[in-house]
Amino acid sequence: MPTDADALIDAAPIRHASTLELQFRRFRNHRLAMVSVWVLALIVLACFLGPFLFPFTGQDADFDNINAQVDLFSAHPFGTDDFGRDLLVRVLEGGQVSLTIGFLGAIVAGVIGVFYGAVSGFLGGRVDGLMMRLVEILFGFPYVILVILLSLLFGGGNIALFAAIVFTLWLTPAVVVRAQAQGLARKEFVEAARAGGMTGRQIVFEHIVPNSLSVVIVYGSLLVPEVILSESFLSFLGIGIKEPQASWGNLIQTGTSAMATDLRLLLLPGTLLAIVLFCLNFIADGLAEAFDPNDR
Amino acid sequence: MLRFVGKRLWNGSLTLFALVTLTFFVMRLAPGGPFSRNRKISPEVQANIEAAFHLDEPIWQQFGRFVWGLLHLDLGPSTRFRDYSVGDIIASGLPYSLTIGAWAVLLAAFVGIALGIAGAMRRNGFTDYAAGTVGVIGIAIPIFVIGPVLQVIFAVKLQWLPVGSWNDGWRSLVLPVVVLALPNIAYISRLTRASMIETMRENYVRTAVAKGIGPTRTLMGHTLEGALIPVIAYLGPATAAIITGSILIETIFALPGIGRHFVDAALNRDYPLVMGITLLYGALLILFNIVTDLIRAWIDPRLRNAH
Numbered sequence: 054m055p056t057d058a059d060a061l062i063d064a065a066p067i068r069h070a071s072t073l074e075l076q077f078r079r080f081r082n083h084r085l086a087m088v089s090v091w092v093l094a095l096i097v098l099a100c101f102l103g104p105f106l107f108p109f110t111g112q113d114a115d116f117d118n119i120n121a122q123v124d125l126f127s128a129h130p131f132g133t134d135d136f137g138r139d140l141l142v143r144v145l146e147g148g149q150v151s152l153t154i155g156f157l158g159a160i161v162a163g164v165i166g167v168f169y170g171a172v173s174g175f176l177g178g179r180v181d182g183l184m185m186r187l188v189e190i191l192f193g194f195p196y197v198i199l200v201i202l203l204s205l206l207f208g209g210g211n212i213a214l215f216a217a218i219v220f221t222l223w224l225t226p227a228v229v230v231r232a233q234a235q236g237l238a239r240k241e242f243v244e245a246a247r248a249g250g251m252t253g254r255q256i257v258f259e260h261i262v263p264n265s266l267s268v269v270i271v272y273g274s275l276l277v278p279e280v281i282l283s284e285s286f287l288s289f290l291g292i293g294i295k296e297p298q299a300s301w302g303n304l305i306q307t308g309t310s311a312m313a314t315d316l317r318l319l320l321l322p323g324t325l326l327a328i329v330l331f332c333l334n335f336i337a338d339g340l341a342e343a344f345d346p347n348d349r
Numbered sequence: 350m351l352r353f354v355g356k357r358l359w360n361g362s363l364t365l366f367a368l369v370t371l372t373f374f375v376m377r378l379a380p381g382g383p384f385s386r387n388r389k390i391s392p393e394v395q396a397n398i399e400a401a402f403h404l405d406e407p408i409w410q411q412f413g414r415f416v417w418g419l420l421h422l423d424l425g426p427s428t429r430f431r432d433y434s435v436g437d438i439i440a441s442g443l444p445y446s447l448t449i450g451a452w453a454v455l456l457a458a459f460v461g462i463a464l465g466i467a468g469a470m471r472r473n474g475f476t477d478y479a480a481g482t483v484g485v486i487g488i489a490i491p492i493f494v495i496g497p498v499l500q501v502i503f504a505v506k507l508q509w510l511p512v513g514s515w516n517d518g519w520r521s522l523v524l525p526v527v528v529l530a531l532p533n534i535a536y537i538s539r540l541t542r543a544s545m546i547e548t549m550r551e552n553y554v555r556t557a558v559a560k561g562i563g564p565t566r567t568l569m570g571h572t573l574e575g576a577l578i579p580v581i582a583y584l585g586p587a588t589a590a591i592i593t594g595s596i597l598i599e600t601i602f603a604l605p606g607i608g609r610h611f612v613d614a615a616l617n618r619d620y621p622l623v624m625g626i627t628l629l630y631g632a633l634l635i636l637f638n639i640v641t642d643l644i645r646a647w648i649d650p651r652l653r654n655a656h
Contacts (some may be wrong), residue, residue, distance in 0.1 A: 081621075090643075120376045129516065170566045189360075189364070190363070190364045190367050190368075191636065192360070193364035193365075193368065193631070193635055193638070194368050194371075194588060194631065194634075195368075195592055195593075195627070195631055195634050196593065197593045197596060198372070198611070198630055198631075200435040200628075201611075201612070202372055202379075202615065202623075202627075203375065205375070205376075205379040205615060205616075206375045206378055206379045245588055255355060257609060269623050278489075282491055285491065285493070286491070286493065286593075286597065289597070290491045290596070290597070290600065290612050291616070292612070292615075292616070302493075305494060305497075306493075308497070309493070309497040309601070310499050312497050312500070312505075316501060319494075319497055319498070319501075320498075323494035323497075323498070326491065326494065327489055327491075327494060330488075330489040330490070330491070331485065332558065333491040333643065334489050335485075344386050
């Protein structure tokens with residue numbers, strides 16, 4: 054039979070919100086950022102589910118409707134390109150590619166950067182010096198040149214593009230996390246963990262990385278638009294994703310070559326890309342504001 | 350000071366050497382070669398052409414030859430533009446790229462700083478929101494979207510400016526420079542605004558206000574000096590952004606600069622030309638970072654004593 058004391062404990066479990074929870078609560082109050090989250094979610098859903106609503110794919114040519122104009126109530130709401138391929142479906146399919154590369158690229162670059170930075174900052178000394186020297190050298194490289202060369206090295210195509218972008222973008226998170234890790238390595242709880250017999254690896258995984266998380270989220274959110282921009286930049290130049298596969302970059306490229314006569318081919322992918330980049334920047338701003346420890 | 354410059358130059362040349370080495374091997378390891386597209390020539394002719402460019406040697410020997418040439422300031426002949434050396438091609442394209450880049454930096458710095466100051470002085474006023482909007486647009490809309498859109502508006506529809514190329518004097522400069530400056534205007538105005546707001550809270554600015562020298566002199570003599578330090582620090586990354594941008598700008602506006610040559614050269618595996626342009630861009634980037642640090646150290650006494 055439960056006593057009164059047990060009942061009391063059951064009834065009132067005082068749960069303290071974690072810092073991360075508090076930060077996300079603050080983020081939810083940032084109106085522009087929240088609107089951006091919803092708009093972005095809508096675009097992601099449209100890109101991944103929208104093409105199923107059409108009876109054709111973005112690579113099916115409809116030879117009866119070549120260069121069809123915008124007609125919202127026809128089979129091709131935004132018309133077709135000069136191969137008779139449906140523009141809306143192509144833009145949505147291109148969005149799948151661009152968004153996937155954007156988010157996956159940011160996550161992979163972020164994870165590499167976090168561990169590199171955490172290890173470097175935690176170990177300190179000569180290893181840190183060497184590891185940071187490498188980062189410094191890579192920072193001195195003109196980034197575009199590196200991306201162009203690397204995507205050539207990997208032979209073009211999606212994976213090559215992805216690898217090249219990740220390879221050039223992990224540096225900033227690495228530097229940021231290293232600074233964080235250096236501070237953390239001197240904290241008492243890390244000292245205690247070391248005294249308690251935790252290995253270096255355990256400390257990095259269980260103390261340094263989780264405690265750098267909020268910084269990583271802020272900088273990681275800035276990586277996503279950067280990756281998307283890099284992808285479309287390269288595809289625009291003809292180095293990234295190639296026809297017939299669509300991406301926002303190569304759709305915009307096709308659009309520019311026909312822009313004097315038909316702006317529609319440029320405006321639809323261009324506008325969508327710009328909206329996504331707007332949203333991602335607003336979200337990053339909101340996260341930075343919510344997570345900034347100096348601004349409480 | 351001299352030791353600081355020397356050390357930075359030494360580090361810079363190490364970085365440059367690493368960049369060049371990496372570029373060299375990446376280019377050679379990438380599939381395809383400079384002459385693999387000419388399908389019609391016989392194998393003997395192909396072998397002869399490759400021998401003429403020393404492409405038949407082992408890769409280490411080629412690298413040694415390249416470094417040796419570099420020490421003599423000779424980048425070799427281009428494999429695509431026959432009869433032109435890499436030096437000739439760079440010398441012919443560089444003036445265009447530099448003109449556009451320099452005007453874009455000037456425009457971006459002037460407009461960006463002005464917008465940033467205006468925004469910081471009248472926080473949350475109309476100017477601040479207008480500047481903020483320009484900033485967000487500059488950051489979020491990529492060059493290769495805004496460039497063609499402006500081309501359609503100002504060149505195709507209104508016909509005020511040429512669509513591209515370099516035949517109309519200053520009028521062909523307007524669109525490329527404005528488009529290239531836009532993202533940098535955005536970054537610089539954001540940076541200036543944030544830094545101004547922070548500096549206006551400093552004690553020395555409060556003292557200047559308290560002694561009653563008036564808002565203009567406070568701004569010119571005290572606030573700006575402190576507030577512009579991070580803006581100057583952005584000069585280094587700005588160079589990188591201008592280089593990135595100029596590759597796109599020269600493609601969009603069909604300008605004969607070296608950015609466009611770079612993409613063509615990389616796609617056609619014109620090894621010597623790729624090496625030359627990479628070297629140039631890398632050197633520019635490193636040089637600007639050093640210059641930036643020097644200017645910062647000169648303005649900011651806290652940094653001067655650190656080295």
